[in-house]
Amino acid sequence: MRHLLIATVASLALAGPGLAQDVSRTHGGDTYMAGEAVADTLSATGDVFAAGSVITTSGSASGDIHAAGYDVDVSTQTGGDLYAAGSTVTISGTVGEDVTAAGFSVRSSAAAAVAGNLRFFGRNLTIEGPVTGALTAFGGKVYLNAPVSGDAWIVAKTLTFGPEARIDGALILSADDEISVPERVIPAARITREEWNTGETYRAFNRSWEGVDMPMLPTWMSLFSAFLISTIFLLLLAAIFLTLVPNRVEKMRRRVTRQPLQTFLLGVIGLSALFGMVPVTALTIIGIPFVPFALLAILVVWTLGYLLAAYGVARRIVLAFNGDEDPSFLMKLVTILLAICAVAILNFIPFVGWVVNYTLVLLGVGAMTAGLLSVFITDPDPALDVDMRERIEE
Structure with a gap:
């Protein structure tokens, strides 16, 4: 439902005359913002929904933040969860709970401490903010330069580590290439390597549909749903x-x-x-x-x-x-x-x-x-x- 709200708020930036005017309103304790360029210093007591071409937020929000756009930069001190999607996503503020972000380039700065879990999905992923919970990173190029207090699951084409990288829990690592993990980041005994071949994965996915008979007509329940x-x-x-x-x-x-x-x-x-x-x-x-x-x-x-x-x-x-x-x-x-x-x-x-x-x-x-x-x-x-x-x- 949260992602559905992001999509509907994003449509405000594309709908008719709304192209030329930004929209910002507080309703039911939540803050809604949409427009070509959304830039605001927040002082929100509830959840925040922001959509536009360029989104730049600072200040504080007691609830969750949902942001969708082409260029998303969230420096807000978030009390709840943070959800962000865009071509470029940058997180520079502390987050009280979990972070879920997806885009071509996704980055958390050193100031973006995450009290919960961090989930990044994209082409280029950069994690520099400390993570108290677990780390999940699915990307082409992943750069880890932050301490992770929990477990980590990383699927990447290439993986590099910075001087601040550390994983206190277990690491599940899947990569096309053989990646060497320094002992200072995590001992080899706590690393589980899983084979991840991109080409074979897609072929297995295609094979899973073989022999599956699609229904000729949808059932009544399918139509009603x-x-x-x-x-x-x-x-x-x-x-x-x-x-x-x-x-x-x-x-x-x-x-x-x-x-x-x-x-x-x-x-x-x-x-x-x-x-x-x-x-x-x-x-x-x-x-x-x-x-x-x-x-x-x-x-x-x-x-x-x-x-x-x-x-x-x-x-x-x-x-x-x-x-x-x-x-x-x-x-x-x-x-x-x-x-x-x-x-x-x-x-x-x-x-x-x-x-x-x-x-x-x-x-x-x-x-x-x-x-x-x-x-x-x-x-x-x-x-x-x-x-x-x-x-x-x-």
Whole structure:
């Protein structure tokens, strides 16, 4: 559930007009932050959720910290657990419990003392902060230059030790190459070496699927479980947006029903532009590494557009039956839940269900496109008024 919250908060940085504005709010004792560049000195009494392109935090947090972005730098003194994911992750503050971090390059500085377990996953791993609990490091290149009071499990292509490296417990070591472990780090009697051949591992994984018959049709329970998980995810996503940016959601929701044709056409344009990003990005050659990000943007915008339009249409139907113009937060969530269920039922009708779903996506994307365009294209009315005034004076 924690990683699901990270993903939903991260979508705020990609959603429509939110690209140009940072979001920071405290709700239920927790702190939520999202934006292009998130930099804050925290004084949080609860948990912290941060997402963006660049994340830099300091200060203190009594609860857990969840951070996801491209470049993540956490110097906060964390009282609970720390979860971080990004291309580059740097941890420079003390952590009262466990640390779990993943990325291309992951590092804990000498000041990042961890009172619990440390779990690092990535291409280049650097551990310089002392670890009171156990160490788990899965990476291509691992550099250990810190004391580890508990056991250690290291899987690496190459492993090097700094002058401060020490393992007080047992070491389970798996590597493609033969790695020599200095006696000052850990005696040989406490080292267990396990063979780890990357190529053979992948071949064994592929062989494990041989002879496995996949079901032709999903069972009823599988369908219900998938629907339940999807519904919970969409409701959680809606709750976060309705909490952090309620005015912007209401503005886009009204556009869906008040200007449906124009919004639909804007949705066609917006979705076409997103899909066109993939081949255009690939044709530039240097943009090939960014193709996965373009595909991710399509997935995020598609999901948010579907949810926004379903909510907008459902609210319009409720208003048609003399519903409340300004319903409570709970009633908004109930409306979204009923809309999701209704659209799911329509999916069982051939062709009609697909048309309804796709139309909702285009309406939602159109509303988001209109909001995004309003950020970059100024209102022409003031200039038009000045021009008309000058003509009258002439």
